[in-house]
Amino acid sequence: MTIRTARIAHFAGVAALALGLPGPTYAATPHPWMARATVAKQAAARADAAKEAIARSRARQLVAAMTLAQKLQQLTGSEPSVLPELPECFGARHVTGIAALAIPTFRITNGPVGVGQNDCVSRDVEKARAVPGAPFFLPYSHPSSAHATALPSGMAVAASFDPRVAADFGGVIATEMNNLALHVFEAPGMNLARLPILGRNFEYFGEDPYLAGTMAVAETKAVQSAGIIAMAKHFVANEQETNRMTIRETVDDQVLRELYLLPFEMSVKDGKVAAIMCSYNYLNGLQACANKAMLTGVLRDDWNFSGYVQTDFFALKNTVPSLEAGTDHEMPTPLYWSPDKISAALGQHSLAIGQIDTALERRYTQMFKAGIFDRKLVQTPIDFVAGGKAARAIGTRAAVLLQNNGALPLSPTARSIALVGKASQPYAQQAIAGGSILGKAMGAGGGSSDVVPDYTVAPIDGIRTALRELGRGEAVVKLVLIDDANASATIDGVSVPFAKALETIGASDSVVVMAGTNAEEGADRATFADKDGHQLAANAAAGLSLDWYVAKPSAIATTDPAGNTAKSSQTGAMLQAILAARSTTGVAMPAKTVLVLKDNASVAMDPALLGSHGPAILETWFPGQEDGNIVADLLFGRVDPVGRLPVTFPVAGKGFLDTIAADQFPGVRDPGGSFQAVQYSEKLAIGYRWYDANPLGKCAPVGGVNPCVAFAFGHGLSYTRFATSAPKLATDAATGRYRVSLSVRNTGQRSGSEVVQAYVSLPESADRLGVKQPPKRLVGFGRVTVAPGATQSVTITIDPAASHHPLGVWNSAEHRWVIASGRYTVWVGTSASPASLVEAGQFVR
Incomplete structure (x- = not known):
């Protein structure tokens, strides 16, 4: 069984589970929903509708046998606790099972770029959490979480323009989830890159709804074919992180249908996705998890969605309206749906027990259908070699060659290579994933995409390994790190003036500069005048610059020195200095210089870097744990760059964000000062559609070329x-x-x-x-x-x-x-x- 296909025929009862997954243990007189004949009939059903019909019948039998107390316990996630079936695990992402009813502990994992935050941290965390003042989220994002393969980003998957890559991506995740005995994958994420500076763009599939939906469907099918529940998120119009818990967004109904709902519709109708995650934001006056027009009107009535709706963590804001609207499962703990609150609502007749039954039935149906009741909760070792091989293949198939002036592939005669980066940035020094922080191991951040890998490959290690494998072990690779002021540098750790570093760079046969735009859940790439993200302190487009960075990508950037201060790395000036440096190898600097980008999404391109006087430019997104090998494979031409842009790269100063109004981002404060209000007033004009529409009269094509666009959506070159x-x-x-x-x-x-x-x-x-x-x-x-x-x-x-x-x-x-x-x-x-x-x-x- 290969990671590529990750097909698990989760038969139970008479047949053993595929891939060695342990089968169920039957009691002498099993519950009717666990009867051998019923389980076998479901496993044998070929049509999806037939399989689901049997699963729904089993769910109804189970719900009918439950007491009220049992139903209320199952309606929400459990408090952080030790898992009964896995006593070595202290987890905060599960619903504790009920052995008397054969209900297994239901385990949920985050991580749209690999299995992360997976309900199993060290038992030491249990002790640490008991200490007064211990961080609340300690068990939710502790780096002791089980290791898994850190894959390239979702944006990278979209850049492949290949559903097979999305299927491979989902296959790795599903295989490792089964290894770790997990059940629900909180992905794929399919919000659109309306804002190029959205902090979670890298988790998603770009600016076009059809491309996003196509990739989401392929990933969903791969995940669910392995007996895992996929959860499409974040439903819906969750296109900014700034004030995401309270943001009030107004979006035209037609715009919702034609853009923001479309990938979800494809996932429901074509991918048969089992679950949907409702988001934090308010949409057209209603909080997402209490938005009946969306959760019932659109999902169930219009699309015939038969799965269940789970809240984003702590997204629920009320008790009765959310359940009535169509939400089925509160995560991560019983807050608004705690037994006392639900019981009170039942006693006041504002809720009926039938509504509780329906919510449970929807979730149990998908659990039965996925075979979760029909296999034991047992962990098995992950094949990290296979996972790494798959991650490397995905990453190379996602890279986009934006321009090439002859520097790529690197010259086979090059005997000296300068690997150049900023000393304050991780791109040339570490393997990059979402939220990578200089000097900290991957997985040490706090976002949903944090994955703790078994290993990482740094850029210089990947390049040196490739040289040895190509029989060029004598070639010298020097790591040149330059300070933010472009005044001093280090060459392999030895301090030198910047001018001396330029001499070394000019004398190198090949020059590889690595830069990018780091990002993570919790913040957008923007600078605010206040720590609360109410008012921009600089043009929103500043966050698209290679210069802009902050120490903590997951926190709002401010101009306040006491906060998460936005800084400038002066990467653009460094690149211009390198291109203007004197080459002493007989090859002009642009013809031997490569800019390797590692990005959240798009970058605003300085005109000085474009065209024949600029470097070759290779976009690799966030490559994950195999970063060094992925980039080396592409640099040396061992693989062809085959990716295409899922987002538009604007010319600096001429993009959508250069003209955006405050009510579009970050929003305008309401008179009471309690929330920000955002208008999607650009309507259908996002991404390439905005540049095509030329709303400001500045982007009319000249000779077929849009002067506002550096690299168009869908663009990509080859060797x-x-x-x-x-x-x-x-x-x-x-x-x-x-x-x-x-x-x-x-x-x-x-x-x-x-x-x-x-x-x-x-x-x-x-x-x-x-x-x-x-x-x-x-x-x-x-x-x-x-x-x-x-x-x-x-x-x-x-x-x-x-x-x-x-x-x-x-x-x-x-x-x-x-x-x-x-x-x-x-x-x-x-x-x-x-x-x-x-x-x-x-x-x-």
Whole structure:
């Protein structure tokens, strides 16, 4: 059984569980919901609906047998405690089981980039927590949490533009969750990169809802095929971390449907996701976990969602409204749904016992369906070698080559390499994940994506190992770290003036500069005048600069020296100094310099770095534990960079954030001063749609190139070259689908992959149905790998009935999707840039 597929046929009873998972122990007279025949019938059911129907019947039998006290105990997470089945584990992410009813302890893990915060920390934490004044969250994010593979970020997965990569990603996680006897994976995250500085962008899948939904569906299927419950999050419009617990957001209904709800709709309809996590924010006047219009109206009534809804941790704000709205499970502890509060509501007849039964039945149905009742809670060793191999493969398939002036792949004759970074930054010194802090081990942060890996590979180690494996062990790699003032540096730990460091860099055969934009849950990349994040102290776009950083990525950045002060690393000035330095190797500095980016999401690009006078630029996102090996594989050309941008990279000073109003971010204080109010007033114009729409009249294309865009959504180069044929558009009269076809020829000297993208422009009549439509929307893509000199065909199908509504407009007045009448134009290209796109054809509806 491979990590790639991670397929677990979780049969119970007569057959042994696959992958060696321990099967159940049956009593002499089992409960009817645990009867051998019933378990076997569920395991044998082929259709998803049939399997779920049996699971629901078992759930109803169980709920009918429970006392009120048992129901209330099961309605919420448990207080931090030792797990009965795993006495070596002190956990804070579970619902303690009820052995008398054969209910196992139900275990939940965080970590959208690997298994993190996984309900099993050292028993020493139990003792430490008992000490007066001990940190409350100690058992939730302690670094003694079980080790797992720290994968590349979700943004990296999206950059692959390949659902197979998302499936591999989910397969690693599911395999290791089964190793650790975990049941619920609180992911995939699919909020959109409305704000390029959103602190959790790296956990998500970019700025386009179709791309995000496609990746989420593939990951969900891989996870759930392994008997794990996937939990799509954060539902919904949770696009900023600043004041996330109290933020009041107003979003047009049509905008919600066409952008922010769309990936969730795809996950429900195509991925059959078992659970949804409601978020912290308020949406259109209602708190997310008490928003009946969303949790019941949209999820259940419109999409026929049959799973359950869990709160984000501590997201619940009330008792009765949340249960009535459609929330089913409070985490992590009984607060608003504590037995006393629920009992009081039942006694006052503001709640009915049937509502409690429904909430439990929804969750138990998914637990039965996943086989959680039908396997023992036993941990087995993780194969860290296999996990690392998979992480390395995912990371290399996610990297995006933004520009190349000949410096990549690194010259095979290079005998001296300068690895350059900032002394105050971790990028050139450590393996990078979300929230990486200089000098601290991965997993020492506090966000949901903290994973404690078994090992990490630093950049210099990866480069040196690659050189040895390539038979170039005599090559010298020097680590050059430069201070924030660009006044002094160290070369392999020896202090020198900056001018001396430039001499060493200029004398090197190859120069690799590493920089990036660190981020983590809890804060956005913005500087505020106050520690509460109420008023920006600088342009919101400042957070997209490579210069901007803070000591704690998870805390709000301020101008207050006593707080988490925002600082400047002067990375941009350092890069310009390096490019202007005197090269003594006979090769111009831009032609031998590579800028390796490790980013949360997009970066505002200095024009000085763009074009022939700039370096080669390779985006690797947050590579995770295999950082050094991933980057080395790409630098030396052992693999081809095949990723494409899931976000737009603006030219510095010309992006969406340079024009954003306070009511768009971070929000405007209400008259009482108790919360921030945010308007999504840009409506459908986010990401590439904003740049296409040119709302300020400054981004009109010149010669097919948008002057506000440094690197377009979907952009990515290769170490080889491709030529594409003229696309053809055909209509399948029998199905009503449209097909775009073309061929891709590899005109270079090595194998490589190309990603063909299809966009649709809606007719003008679509604007009359509500919100003005952007000039185009992504509706499909296809990846092909082509050998040198070979040609491969690509066909992209546009199905008007698909769950992502490629031609649809949400009609709020009629509460339904409609297809506007008029002429539709289909564009095909290798990015969203107008210069890349060719008209494939038109059709009339």
